Amino acid sequence: MRKQFVKTIEEILKEDKRLVLLLGDIGVFGFRDSLSRFPDRVYNIGILEQATIGLAAGLAMQELIPVVHTIAPFATERCFEQIKNDFGYQKLGGNIVSVGASYDYAALGCTHHCPADVGILMNIPDIQIVVPGAASEFDSLFKQAYANGKMTYFRLSERENQIEFPVKLGCANVVKKGKLGTVIAVGPLLDKVMSATKDLDVTVIYLATIRPFDFETISKNIAGGKVLICEPYYSGAITGDIIMASKQPLKIDLLGVPKEFLNKYGTMEEHDGHIGFTEKDIFNRVKQLCQA
Amino acid sequence: MRRLKEKIIEMSAKSKEGHIPSALSVLDLLWVLYDRVLNISPEGASSPDRDIFILSKGHASLGLYVVLAEKGFINSKSLDDFCKFKSDLGGHPDRTKISGVEASTGSLGHGLPMAVGAALGFKIKKQKNKVYVIVGDGECNEGTIWESALLASNHHLDNLCCIVDYNHSGDRALKLGNLEEKFKSFGWTAASVDGHDQEKIYQALMKKSLNRPVAIIARTIKGHGSKIMENNPVWHHKFPKGEELDMILKELN
Numbered sequence: 301m302r303k304q305f306v307k308t309i310e311e312i313l314k315e316d317k318r319l320v321l322l323l324g325d326i327g328v329f330g331f332r333d334s335l336s337r338f339p340d341r342v343y344n345i346g347i348l349e350q351a352t353i354g355l356a357a358g359l360a361m362q363e364l365i366p367v368v369h370t371i372a373p374f375a376t377e378r379c380f381e382q383i384k385n386d387f388g389y390q391k392l393g394g395n396i397v398s399v400g401a402s403y404d405y406a407a408l409g410c411t412h413h414c415p416a417d418v419g420i421l422m423n424i425p426d427i428q429i430v431v432p433g434a435a436s437e438f439d440s441l442f443k444q445a446y447a448n449g450k451m452t453y454f455r456l457s458e459r460e461n462q463i464e465f466p467v468k469l470g471c472a473n474v475v476k477k478g479k480l481g482t483v484i485a486v487g488p489l490l491d492k493v494m495s496a497t498k499d500l501d502v503t504v505i506y507l508a509t510i511r512p513f514d515f516e517t518i519s520k521n522i523a524g525g526k527v528l529i530c531e532p533y534y535s536g537a538i539t540g541d542i543i544m545a546s547k548q549p550l551k552i553d554l555l556g557v558p559k560e561f562l563n564k565y566g567t568m569e570e571h572d573g574h575i576g577f578t579e580k581d582i583f584n585r586v587k588q589l590c591q592a
Numbered sequence: 593m594r595r596l597k598e599k600i601i602e603m604s605a606k607s608k609e610g611h612i613p614s615a616l617s618v619l620d621l622l623w624v625l626y627d628r629v630l631n632i633s634p635e636g637a638s639s640p641d642r643d644i645f646i647l648s649k650g651h652a653s654l655g656l657y658v659v660l661a662e663k664g665f666i667n668s669k670s671l672d673d674f675c676k677f678k679s680d681l682g683g684h685p686d687r688t689k690i691s692g693v694e695a696s697t698g699s700l701g702h703g704l705p706m707a708v709g710a711a712l713g714f715k716i717k718k719q720k721n722k723v724y725v726i727v728g729d730g731e732c733n734e735g736t737i738w739e740s741a742l743l744a745s746n747h748h749l750d751n752l753c754c755i756v757d758y759n760h761s762g763d764r765a766l767k768l769g770n771l772e773e774k775f776k777s778f779g780w781t782a783a784s785v786d787g788h789d790q791e792k793i794y795q796a797l798m799k800k801s802l803n804r805p806v807a808i809i810a811r812t813i814k815g816h817g818s819k820i821m822e823n824n825p826v827w828h829h830k831f832p833k834g835e836e837l838d839m840i841l842k843e844l845n
Contacts, residue, residue: 341716345743350739351708351736354704354708354736357705359709362709362710381699385699389696390695
């Protein structure tokens with residue numbers, strides 16, 4: 301996904317003179333060509349995320365289109381108020397593309413984990429939140445959203461699905477239809493959900509956009525009155541949306557990152573095992589829910 | 593100026609809202625900017641070729657509103673509705689509601705970073721326009737001010753002018769000392785000026801700086817013009833009433 305981010309930006313830099321890329325001293329090697337080719341529109345701006353978001357809003361006032369790139373906690377938690385006031389409240393458009401997701405940097409400790417990003421950003425009215433599951437989806441969703449005058453957060457992850465979809469901003473994809481229940485899979489969790497449910501008679505709905513939320517598709521396709529929501533960030537961010545979308549009372553189970561500090565190191569996969577994020581866990585949870 | 597000051601006090605008294613001493617502290621600075629410096633007009637308030645002014649210390653909004661009304665950006669009658677439920681004019685300015693307001697400020701330390709972005713934007717678009725911003729000395733406690741100060745000098749934003757309303761209101765918490773030297777050490781051209789001497793303010797704003805952003809440290813008095821309010825922190829967010837109001841208006845200069 302990171303390589304695709306570089307490719308997509310390189311392509312747009314050539315075509316759209318309004319695009320300005322601000323790197324928080326991250327991705328400098330990846331963007332080395334753009335840094336030298338477009339010195340007036342690509343900056344290694346430094347390690348000062350709060351002022352960077354404000355600066356980006358100033359660029360947006362000039363009808364330029366800023367893209368800020370750094371590691372998720374620094375791009376979101378550290379400068380939440382700048383995103384809220386400088387973009388949200390002021391109705392300015394811009395883009396934040398983060399890396400690291402919930403615990404891609406497993407060994408670096410909780411300072412570099414960011415399972416809270418989606419949940420906190422959802423508090424900003426009118427923000428767009430994109431959690432792509434594959435490189436091609438990032439490319440497509442970025443091109444759809446980057447210049448539409450809103451603040452959009454793109455959550456890149458090291459984890460990618462083998463399955464790729466033609467995705468539309470703000471739209472869910474119904475991946476398969478079943479009768480006993482529904483599994484909602486967000487972004488890079490889809491592969492695991494698909495393998496886990498291959499022999500189960502359930503509907504699978506895939507979400508690569510969290511905001512705007514596709515109430516309609518969810519509403520039309522929830523099956524069996526039972527839903528397992530699989531989210532790659534803190535569990536529970538979209539539960540209220542699912543309840544609102546459903547026309548019938550639901551039995552809901554949540555599989556996401558638990559709200560605790562994951563203070564072990566090791567690898568992403570080890571963390572998956574530790575918090576119950578494996579194919580087998582998903583299989584068991586779906587089965588349990590369908591039998592309930 | 594006396595009329596504008598009266599209006600500020602009346603608006604606050606009527607609405608029981610607003611920060612009068614902060615507004616009086618920046619009023620001379622605002623007047624010089626809008627009267628003699630900024631390349632901006634009510635008709636061209638959204639023209640891409642305008643200069644940009646940001647009131648980073650948004651709580652001085654009363655000062656900004658009376659100047660915007662005087663210069664025809666907003667209707668003078670709207671001043672009487674200050675802070676009412678449906679008013680466009682709130683305790684802090686909102687860019688989505690008010691013609692001539694470039695940034696919705698209120699939370700301190702946001703205006704200067706945005707001004708840096710706007711100045712960089714002019715450079716990217718190869719425009720000669722300038723960006724002016726007023727920050728408070730208390731606001732200079734915020735880390736984003738110094739993050740922005742580094743950014744502005746590193747990117748040679750000589751089209752940016754930051755005016756510090758140095759009324760020492762922050763001294764009771766953190767003393768900032770010599771702000772002129774601080775900005776210089778961050779790579780800015782900096783000068784101090786009497787923030788209530790309009791001619792001197794104008795001359796300071798007209799000085800050219802090559803490759804460096806400009807900081808003007810304006811020595812100001814919080815509540816300037818009202819002996820009752822001057823440098824008395826009790827009045828920071830308090831509205832006058834009854835005899836007190838009459839007295840303040842009478843002794844105003």
